Amino acid sequence: MYEFALAGLLPYTGPLPRAIVLTLWLSTLSILLSVAVGVLGALCRTSTSLVLRWIGGAYVEVLRNIPLLVVIYLIFFGLAQVGLRVDGFNSALIALTLNAGAYMTEIFRGGLIAIPRGQYEAARSQGMTAFQLYRYVVFPQVFRIIYAPLGNLMIGIVIGSSLASVIGVEEVTTWMRRAGDETFRYMESFLAVGVIYVVLAQTINIGRIVTGRWLLSRAPIGHRR
Amino acid sequence: MSTDPASPVLRIEGLVKRYGPHLVIDGVDLDVTAGQVVVFVGPSGTGKSTLLRCVNGLEDIQGGRILFEGQPVLSRSSAIHAVRRRIGMIFQSFNLYPHLTALQNVTLAPVKVLGEPSKEVEERARGLFRKVRLEHRAHAFPSQLSGGEQQRVAIARALAMNPHLLMFDEPTSALDPETVGDVLAVMEDLAREGRTMLVVTHEIGFARHVGDRMIFMDGGKIVEDRPPEEMIANPENPRTRQFLGSILHH
Amino acid sequence: MSSQVAAYWYVFLKGVGITLWISWLALILGGAVGLVIGLLRIAPWAAVRWAAIVYIEVFRSVPPLVLFFGCFYGLSYAMKLDLSPFSAATIALTLTASALMAEVVRAGIESVTRGQWEAALSQGMTYPQVFRYVVWPQAIRVMLPPSVGVYISTLKDSSLASIIGYVELTKSGLLVRESTGISFEVLLIIAILYFVINYSISLVGAALERRFKYVH
Numbered sequence: 287m288y289e290f291a292l293a294g295l296l297p298y299t300g301p302l303p304r305a306i307v308l309t310l311w312l313s314t315l316s317i318l319l320s321v322a323v324g325v326l327g328a329l330c331r332t333s334t335s336l337v338l339r340w341i342g343g344a345y346v347e348v349l350r351n352i353p354l355l356v357v358i359y360l361i362f363f364g365l366a367q368v369g370l371r372v373d374g375f376n377s378a379l380i381a382l383t384l385n386a387g388a389y390m391t392e393i394f395r396g397g398l399i400a401i402p403r404g405q406y407e408a409a410r411s412q413g414m415t416a417f418q419l420y421r422y423v424v425f426p427q428v429f430r431i432i433y434a435p436l437g438n439l440m441i442g443i444v445i446g447s448s449l450a451s452v453i454g455v456e457e458v459t460t461w462m463r464r465a466g467d468e469t470f471r472y473m474e475s476f477l478a479v480g481v482i483y484v485v486l487a488q489t490i491n492i493g494r495i496v497t498g499r500w501l502l503s504r505a506p507i508g509h510r511r
Numbered sequence: 512m513s514t515d516p517a518s519p520v521l522r523i524e525g526l527v528k529r530y531g532p533h534l535v536i537d538g539v540d541l542d543v544t545a546g547q548v549v550v551f552v553g554p555s556g557t558g559k560s561t562l563l564r565c566v567n568g569l570e571d572i573q574g575g576r577i578l579f580e581g582q583p584v585l586s587r588s589s590a591i592h593a594v595r596r597r598i599g600m601i602f603q604s605f606n607l608y609p610h611l612t613a614l615q616n617v618t619l620a621p622v623k624v625l626g627e628p629s630k631e632v633e634e635r636a637r638g639l640f641r642k643v644r645l646e647h648r649a650h651a652f653p654s655q656l657s658g659g660e661q662q663r664v665a666i667a668r669a670l671a672m673n674p675h676l677l678m679f680d681e682p683t684s685a686l687d688p689e690t691v692g693d694v695l696a697v698m699e700d701l702a703r704e705g706r707t708m709l710v711v712t713h714e715i716g717f718a719r720h721v722g723d724r725m726i727f728m729d730g731g732k733i734v735e736d737r738p739p740e741e742m743i744a745n746p747e748n749p750r751t752r753q754f755l756g757s758i759l760h761h
Numbered sequence: 762m763s764s765q766v767a768a769y770w771y772v773f774l775k776g777v778g779i780t781l782w783i784s785w786l787a788l789i790l791g792g793a794v795g796l797v798i799g800l801l802r803i804a805p806w807a808a809v810r811w812a813a814i815v816y817i818e819v820f821r822s823v824p825p826l827v828l829f830f831g832c833f834y835g836l837s838y839a840m841k842l843d844l845s846p847f848s849a850a851t852i853a854l855t856l857t858a859s860a861l862m863a864e865v866v867r868a869g870i871e872s873v874t875r876g877q878w879e880a881a882l883s884q885g886m887t888y889p890q891v892f893r894y895v896v897w898p899q900a901i902r903v904m905l906p907p908s909v910g911v912y913i914s915t916l917k918d919s920s921l922a923s924i925i926g927y928v929e930l931t932k933s934g935l936l937v938r939e940s941t942g943i944s945f946e947v948l949l950i951i952a953i954l955y956f957v958i959n960y961s962i963s964l965v966g967a968a969l970e971r972r973f974k975y976v977h
């Protein structure tokens with residue numbers, strides 16, 4: 287009978303905080319960059335220019351249909367061959383940003399196209415500037431539509447950051463493999479890291495739920511029967 | 512249809528229904544005999560729908576009792592299915608099964624619930640489509656039908672079970688004005704056949720011409736229960752007068 | 762394409778076949794488990810619902826790569842199971858897919874309105890009858906398009922099986938890369954193959970969505 291012994295991992299907990307910080311850092315950067323990519327992408331997808339719409343659409347379809355792992359390999363190994371050397375962390379960051387950016391594009395696009403034209407016209411007719419229009423009329427409505435899928439995508443990014451381990455980034459999943467290899471306490475390291483990811487993901491999930499409650503308590507629009 | 516013609520088809524005694532602390536039906540007594548058409552009116556939120564839903568055991572009740580053909584209606588008992596089979600219910604929003612054709616909507620329950628042979632049921636269903644004047648629409652899907660047509664299919668669906676009581680909950684409230692008449696005409700036919708009917712509606716014309724009794728409900732209570740002509744001409748209670756005034760003058 | 766890489770066409774082709782096969786298998790198994798979890802998720806008993814929520818949230822939160830690791834090394838050492846890469850990958854993919862499918866099932870069933878339940882109950886149907894004849898046929902139509910999404914997601918996750926040495930499409934590419942020393946071209950071919958497969962599947966999904974949309 288296998289004896290479950292988390293204590294066996296204790297000597298290896300030293301690098302764990304650093305690994306957690308790296309996972310958080312990689313995820314946070316990817317979230318911020320992919321939001322930027324997503325806003326750009328959504329503007330392309332909803333633009334009046336056919337070329338921009340096509341480029342935006344092609345970007346989304348290509349990146350959504352290729353596994354993140356393959357994108358990471360392409361950037362890390364593939365680009366090196368054509369003379370562009372990108373280190374592990376940045377390869378993972380670029381791949382995650384490109385991948386999540388495609389989903390961000392679709393989320394923001396969904397938010398934008400859900401706002402009726404009349405809202406823009408009403409705001410313009412009151413003499414609002416473009417900034418005021420987006421700040422006070424469009425964004426508050428878009429946010430109500432996107433916060434839930436945005437939360438899910440943020441969880442997806444944290445999960446995706448685990449793939450950085452395959453190109454040597456010393457984040458949480460790499461720590462799990464190291465600790466397992468050195469102690470043969472694979473089950474323990476797996477469960478420990480599983481708990482870490484569950485905590486990270488559920489923190490985002492709870493943030494999403496709290497945001498939803500807060501929005502509902504302020505003005506329950508979009509919940510008409 | 513019920514065994515003893517003198518005993519009521521439906522008897523409600525001291526019915527109380529609460530949603531949490533919110534009292535919705537506040538001690539309702541009611542006897543309905545075979546062949547009666549009882550029309551319910553009243554402001555919205557006074558418990559008319561809830562009353563019909565209690566009769567069908569779709570809601571559990573907090574006080575009093577409901578007897579349908581002498582049997583108690585208990586929403587959680589296994590006998591409730593047998594009661595519901597003998598009560599047809601027509602909803603404001605039709606609630607047709609969208610994945611089935613009009614004909615399949617009508618035949619589903621008799622075949623699957625009553626276990627009748629599908630040939631016979633289909634035969635009967637065709638007769639029902641004639642009765643609701645929709646012979647030509649039997650193979651359409653609900654999404655292809657107008658509101659008035661959907662509601663008539665819903666009536667045929669209820670009739671297919673050979674119910675002893677029909678309950679209509681604002682059957683024409685969700686309809687375009689031009690299709691209301693078709694549905695009311697079918698309901699009038701059913702009343703003339705001598706069916707026992709409970710009808711919640713704001714169609715005062717229907718109440719006057721077809722109803723045997725008119726019941727005004729307010730605040731979860733029966734305020735007035737009289738022949739429609741009388742109530743409309745000369746409402747006793749000030750609330751009844753106010754309510755009828757508000758719907759007659761619009 | 763350089764002839765050096767082209768000579769390995771059958772390796773790529775076999776990789777495609779294996780990737781399709783294992784992700785299909787995981788979708789079916791995950792669909793079966795997900796159906797049960799999804800039904801428990803809307804059960805009338807709070808404790809059962811919570812158990813289902815915990816299952817869904819856990820397997821949604823733990824990265825598939827970590828699951829692959831846990832199934833392959835963790836189970837092998839802890840349970841002395843000595844799982845093959847194929848078995849470990851199938852289990853890991855099934856766990857992830859089942860959490861996704863549970864949500865698809867729940868959303869499908871909850872999309873059937875209360876009025877449908879009431880109409881059917883008022884005709885004297887029992888709960889199992891309502892479910893079988895009225896709710897399920899409507900729910901399955903709602904579930905089909907997102908199930909295609911789960912298939913694509915599972916297919917992409919199956920690339921992670923390469924980490925534990927299972928030779929599906931990605932691992933095939935890595936092997937060709939090793940023997941030819943050519944990285945960019947080989948990886949690009951792999952990316953294009955994934956794209957073609959997944960994009961085709963997504964077109965099928967879009968067609969299903971159009972086909973099954975009711976006009977309410």
Ligand SMILES: Nc1ncnc2c1ncn2[C@@H]1O[C@H](COP(=O)(O)OP(=O)(O)O)[C@@H](O)[C@H]1O
Nearest residue numbers: 530533535553554555556557558559560561562
């Ligand atoms: N499921 C429910 N939960 C809580 N309150 C309800 C529910 N259904 C109805 N009510 C309340 O019960 C009251 C009576 O409703 P209803 O029977 O629909 O009135 P009517 O049909 O006369 O308009 C209303 O105040 C309504 O808000």
Ligand SMILES: [Mg+2]
Nearest residue numbers: 559560561681
């Ligand atoms: Mg009502």
